[in-house]
Amino acid sequence: MAHGPSKNFFNRWLFSTNHKDIGTLYLWFSFAMFLLGGAFAMVIRAELFQPGMQLIKPEFFNQMTTMHGLVMVFGAIMPAFVGLANWMIPMMIGAPDMALPRMNNLSFWILPFAFAILVSTLFMEGGGPNFGWTFYAPLSTTYAPDTVNYFIFGVHIMGASSIMGSINIIATVMNMRAPGMTYMKMPLFVWTWVITAFLLVAVMPVLAGAVTMMLMDINFGTSFFDAAGGGDPVLFQHVFWFFGHPEVYIIILPAFGVVSQIIPTFSRKPLFGYSSMVYATASIAFLSFIVWAHHMFTVGMPIAGELYFMYATMLIAVPTGVKVFNWVTTMYKGALTFETPMLFSIAFVILFTFGGFTGMMLSIAAADTQYHDTYFVVAHFHYVMVAGAVFSGTAAVYYWLPKWCGRMYDETMGKLQFWIAFIAFNITFMPQHFLGLAGMPRRYSDYGLQFADWNMVSSIGAFMYGGAQLLFLYNVIRTIGWGKPISDPKVWEGAEGLEWTVPTPAPFHTFSTPPVVK
Amino acid sequence: MSKRARALFLGLLSPAILSLVAGGASAEDAAWNLNMPRGVTEVSQAAYDIHMIMIWVCTVIGVLVFGFMFYIMYAHRKSRGVTAANFHENLTVEILWTIVPALILIVMAVPATTALLKVYDTENPDIDIKVTGYQWKWQYEYIGEGVKFMSELRTSQDEQYGRAPKGEHYLREVTQPLVIPANKKVRFLITGNDVIHSWWVPDFAVKRDAIPGLFTAAWAKTDQPGVYVGACTELCGKDHSRMPVVVEVKEEAEYYEWLAGKKEEAVIYQSTIGKEWTNEELMAKGEAVYAVSCAGCHQSAGEGIAGVFPALVGSSIVTGPVEGHIGILINGVAGSAMQSFADQLSEVDIAAVIHYKRNSWGNDMGDIVQPIDVLNYKQNQ
Numbered sequence: 001m002a003h004g005p006s007k008n009f010f011n012r013w014l015f016s017t018n019h020k021d022i023g024t025l026y027l028w029f030s031f032a033m034f035l036l037g038g039a040f041a042m043v044i045r046a047e048l049f050q051p052g053m054q055l056i057k058p059e060f061f062n063q064m065t066t067m068h069g070l071v072m073v074f075g076a077i078m079p080a081f082v083g084l085a086n087w088m089i090p091m092m093i094g095a096p097d098m099a100l101p102r103m104n105n106l107s108f109w110i111l112p113f114a115f116a117i118l119v120s121t122l123f124m125e126g127g128g129p130n131f132g133w134t135f136y137a138p139l140s141t142t143y144a145p146d147t148v149n150y151f152i153f154g155v156h157i158m159g160a161s162s163i164m165g166s167i168n169i170i171a172t173v174m175n176m177r178a179p180g181m182t183y184m185k186m187p188l189f190v191w192t193w194v195i196t197a198f199l200l201v202a203v204m205p206v207l208a209g210a211v212t213m214m215l216m217d218i219n220f221g222t223s224f225f226d227a228a229g230g231g232d233p234v235l236f237q238h239v240f241w242f243f244g245h246p247e248v249y250i251i252i253l254p255a256f257g258v259v260s261q262i263i264p265t266f267s268r269k270p271l272f273g274y275s276s277m278v279y280a281t282a283s284i285a286f287l288s289f290i291v292w293a294h295h296m297f298t299v300g301m302p303i304a305g306e307l308y309f310m311y312a313t314m315l316i317a318v319p320t321g322v323k324v325f326n327w328v329t330t331m332y333k334g335a336l337t338f339e340t341p342m343l344f345s346i347a348f349v350i351l352f353t354f355g356g357f358t359g360m361m362l363s364i365a366a367a368d369t370q371y372h373d374t375y376f377v378v379a380h381f382h383y384v385m386v387a388g389a390v391f392s393g394t395a396a397v398y399y400w401l402p403k404w405c406g407r408m409y410d411e412t413m414g415k416l417q418f419w420i421a422f423i424a425f426n427i428t429f430m431p432q433h434f435l436g437l438a439g440m441p442r443r444y445s446d447y448g449l450q451f452a453d454w455n456m457v458s459s460i461g462a463f464m465y466g467g468a469q470l471l472f473l474y475n476v477i478r479t480i481g482w483g484k485p486i487s488d489p490k491v492w493e494g495a496e497g498l499e500w501t502v503p504t505p506a507p508f509h510t511f512s513t514p515p516v517v518k
Numbered sequence: 519m520s521k522r523a524r525a526l527f528l529g530l531l532s533p534a535i536l537s538l539v540a541g542g543a544s545a546e547d548a549a550w551n552l553n554m555p556r557g558v559t560e561v562s563q564a565a566y567d568i569h570m571i572m573i574w575v576c577t578v579i580g581v582l583v584f585g586f587m588f589y590i591m592y593a594h595r596k597s598r599g600v601t602a603a604n605f606h607e608n609l610t611v612e613i614l615w616t617i618v619p620a621l622i623l624i625v626m627a628v629p630a631t632t633a634l635l636k637v638y639d640t641e642n643p644d645i646d647i648k649v650t651g652y653q654w655k656w657q658y659e660y661i662g663e664g665v666k667f668m669s670e671l672r673t674s675q676d677e678q679y680g681r682a683p684k685g686e687h688y689l690r691e692v693t694q695p696l697v698i699p700a701n702k703k704v705r706f707l708i709t710g711n712d713v714i715h716s717w718w719v720p721d722f723a724v725k726r727d728a729i730p731g732l733f734t735a736a737w738a739k740t741d742q743p744g745v746y747v748g749a750c751t752e753l754c755g756k757d758h759s760r761m762p763v764v765v766e767v768k769e770e771a772e773y774y775e776w777l778a779g780k781k782e783e784a785v786i787y788q789s790t791i792g793k794e795w796t797n798e799e800l801m802a803k804g805e806a807v808y809a810v811s812c813a814g815c816h817q818s819a820g821e822g823i824a825g826v827f828p829a830l831v832g833s834s835i836v837t838g839p840v841e842g843h844i845g846i847l848i849n850g851v852a853g854s855a856m857q858s859f860a861d862q863l864s865e866v867d868i869a870a871v872i873h874y875k876r877n878s879w880g881n882d883m884g885d886i887v888q889p890i891d892v893l894n895y896k897q898n899q
């Protein structure tokens with residue numbers, strides 16, 4: 001009965017309902033977006049290499065920072081993890097495919113349109129969105145270029161895609177687990193994704209609400225965010241961050257899941273504190289709903305509100321700490337080897353924790369008065385998003401790629417990429433802490449001479465980091481095309497779990513008859 | 519000691535950077551700045567203290583956790599012939615490492631709360647100053663004194679675009695700084711005129727968003743006269759990085775002298791409105807006003823930016839009847855970046871800039887616009 005993929009290229013990829021093919025599409029799409037967003041970042045860092053305006057105009061600079069943020073968050077990181085979920089969740093829980101395969105196709109194929117619309121605004125009169133990825137009103141409403149309507153449309157489509165993707169994951173995990181695969185036996189990657197999917201379903205509509213209110217303000221004369229008409233610009237920020245803070249956990253929770261798979265494998269030892277990991281993930285997700293205004297410590301909230309949001313934010317450090325301690329203890333008394341996925345995962349733990357430290361500093365409202373909207377915040381969120389989400393995504397690709405395509409990647413090249421990325425990352429973002437503390441605000445197209453030195457260091461690091469990504473691309477293509485064939489279902493000596501029981505490379509259909517989990 | 523803290527903070531993760539710092543951080547080279555300034559107010563000192571406490575707490579935790587990790591990576595590697603243990607649960611340690619961090623946080627919440635109470639202590643000021651953010655400049659108004667002025671970037675376009683060498687105060691200099699007295703509690707009432715800006719003076723640890731339609735409050739009291747430079751920290755459009763905040767703290771007596779001078783200036787200015795101005799006078803003044811107040815949007819030769827800011831060369835309004843032109847400057851264009859300048863520029867400035875535009879870049883109207891025309895327009899409204 002089992003049949004292979006369609007021989008016709010268009011039939012196979014355009015109309016695919018196969019979770020592996022759709023996963024592949026998501027992954028390639030997100031990598032393309034990663035390179036595009038990276039190119040925008042290179043433009044930003046090139047302009048900031050020296051004080052003065054050398055390459056571009058200030059208005060274009062703002063479009064670059066905005067597009068960089070939007071493309072990286074919505075185009076690179078989120079679809080990457082949806083791609084991994086598509087590939088791995090059915091294989092991890094012993095399901096033949098996703099629960100809603102046609103919707104799966106739809107949720108992917110609307111994404112390229114969303115980004116085509118978004119990116120095309122760069123070429124329109126007035127330019128693309130220039131109000132930051134947080135698009136605060138009224139800069140994004142009354143004062144926005146006319147193309148903002150395309151931006152709003154694009155965000156709606158991305159939101160619809162995310163919601164469909166999440167519903168699919170929730171439905172799959174709830175209904176399609178193999179016999180004996182109880183919730184508390186699911187791999188942690190599956191757990192973190194289910195929780196993420198609930199976050200997405202909860203907050204994407206809030207984002208849609210925010211952009212819809214913008215649309216009304218711009219085109220239909222309402223005044224949700226316009227003080228002159230009785231509205232409130234601060235309302236926008238509350239709505240945005242009610243989406244935005246959970247969003248940062250949407251980005252990081254699947255990354256937690258990935259490293260929770262990889263560290264045990266290369267420690268040859270089961271994950272320490274499985275159930276506490278699950279509870280910690282759930283409590284982080286819960287807390288993420290009640291801390292949003294820590295992004296708004298300078299809007300002049302009443303002190304009671306400020307104190308509440310400060311205390312609540314500090315609390316997040318507790319479950320986050322539990323996760324870090326569990327990872328470290330998993331490694332303790334293991335038999336460690338340091339293949340590329342493990343290197344990226346260890347770097348993840350160290351650098352993410354560092355980002356957590358600066359997060360704790362930011363949560364102290366009185367000190368945040370100084371940090372807020374400076375490069376210190378930029379450094380913070382790149383430690384958690386790049387060294388966090390992107391490193392773990394890279395680790396995941398190296399970890400599962402041999403399973404996907406039955407060929408081994410080049411370990412030396414992988415390690416080389418890791419060390420370049422690790423060093424370049426720190427050269428890029430460590431100095432941004434100092435820039436922020438010394439007083440350089442973020443989203444600045446030009447700066448005073450006192451910031452020149454660290455900016456130059458940061459730019460050099462950024463170019464190196466960009467180069468490392470090309471090496472990654474090359475390594476992946478080389479593996480798929482010419483890598484050393486392997487056939488061991490386990491691939492890695494210490495790997496555990498259902499996905500490692502199917503043949504290598506993973507056939508087009510897996511678990512057509514469900515396995516029995518003891 | 520704090521120097522060691524920085525070195526540790528840095529060195530935790532990134533030996534590469536550490537070596538750079540060691541090479542670069544010579545005492546006189548202030549540019550390789552690493553840490554938050556202590557500042558000159560009670561609030562900034564409090565922010566600095568809590569910042570250092572957090573750095574130390576994080577450093578200690580970091581050294582312990584990362585140290586343990588590095589030990590594991592050395593001692594428990596497979597290449598040393600170890601075999602993996604198989605334990606994977608221990609309720610006691612789980613409880614321990616939940617409770618201990620929670621306790622640390624509770625302890626840290628105490629200084630964090632006291633520091634925040636200081637930030638919010640805006641009652642009973644000696645002086646109130648209204649700060650208004652405009653696209654891309656600040657307006658300062660001394661409440662109850664009748665003194666009000668704009669503070670705009672003074673750095674030239676030539677310096678910014680590399681056609682002239684950059685001065686020492688590149689992007690940190692303004693036409694008129696805010697002046698406040700030492701040893702007085704000054705309260706800033708901050709608001710925005712168009713989009714949201716944010717008024718930041720690091721040495722005062724004052725950062726409050728300037729939001730249209732709302733007021734936020736902050737305060738400063740310092741005993742150290744001097745010039746303190748800050749910035750706008752909320753993205754507010756294309757020249758977000760070109761609206762610095764400069765505050766000059768003067769001794770009390772000097773401050774009052776300055777304030778009296780400001781008031782006198784306003785009176786003298788008033789008397790020039792009725793005077794008959796010549797073409798040359800108006801052109802010179804108009805060019806100066808245009809460069810500071812208009813060129814940011816409409817560009818230095820009036821060419822504008824397609825799709826965003828209209829060109830003034832050949833514009834039907836600029837080359838049309840004077841009234842229409844005055845009207846646009848006095849009232850602005852609702853719902854666009856073209857703000858009302860009635861509050862920002864004097865009648866003389868408005869007349870001069872209109873005259874200048876009508877007679878530059880190929881616009882050749884040949885007539886003269888007098889300040890009195892502007893005054894009449896205002897009064898007839």
Ligand code: HEM
Nearest residue numbers: 248251252294295356359360362363372373377381384385
């Ligand atoms: C211990 C955990 C964390 C704490 C306590 C924390 C705290 C904070 C705080 C207080 C801010 C606001 C700073 C400001 O704008 O002044 C912030 C900003 C930010 N954080 Fe975190 N954070 C944590 C983890 C994360 C994670 C896991 C991510 C994402 C993967 C993340 C992403 C961001 C982003 C993107 C911003 C900047 C948003 C913007 O203004 O554009 N953070 N964080």
Ligand SMILES: [Cu+2]
Nearest residue numbers: 245248294295
């Ligand atoms: Cu947050």
Ligand SMILES: [Cu+2]
Nearest residue numbers: 750752754758
């Ligand atoms: Cu600004």
